[in-house]
Amino acid sequence: MARLYATDDTLDFDGQPTRKLRPPSRLAPRAKAIFVRVVSNVAAGHFRPADQELLERYCEAQAVAEMAAAKLFGTDGLVDTSGKLSPWFQAHTVASRTASSLASRLRLTVSARTSKAVKTQPGPSSYYDLMELEGDDDDGGDEADGDRLGRA
């Protein structure tokens, strides 16, 4: 059967009209727009209510980075007439760094989405795998010498 959706996750029905996080009214318009776009583009179970504040900070940082980028590439420019670096550059750098860090924590990055993301503990390699990795093409002739594979 063809897969209709990118995700198969389902949540128990709890009577709420939507189970996705909602943007709080205190958010600035651009940050709110980012909030809605992020929440609507991830699986329903991706965020929990406890993630709300962290997500808000992420959206604000993204909004600030966008604002700074607009200034840098628009009216202000990267360097002013006296050759001084624009203060928006610093704002852009800090906001981008914050957004990048929060994106990882909120599992919004490419590496976080990868199903085969690197595990902290690699699985054990079998003796045959090690033989192949070490290019061990000797089957024990008289010339066999040296401690092969070093497993014992």
Added chain:
Amino acid sequence: MTTEETKLTATDLDALERALVAVCRRSPEDAARFEEMLREKDWREVCETAAYSMQCRTLALKCWQAPPMHSGDVAYGATATYGNKTSEVRLRRRMLRLGISIYEPDPAAAIAKAERARRAARRNARVAAAGPAYVS
């Protein structure tokens, strides 16, 4: 269908016995399981099961990889079927050349030990061939 049983040598018998002991020492559950198997099945069958279990564990084999006791003598490349992959056959041949039983519970350790012994013997032979060394 039945397959012809491999004739067991003294080395094989020793390896099978050690495999059974090793598997029973692994955990009380394994000991109980193999003790029960011994009551119901043939000694050789139980020991072969123990050797299989030990070899899979000590060589950290994947489920599609054959332990030396199940490998064949002819290699058909890296994509061959169970027991006839180059690396599987190579390990079995190496064991046989070193005089290690194919039922050895820890083939890697046994190979290392045999190769160490072989190197030492070769070194001793070279020293003996060079003649006695006199210190004045």
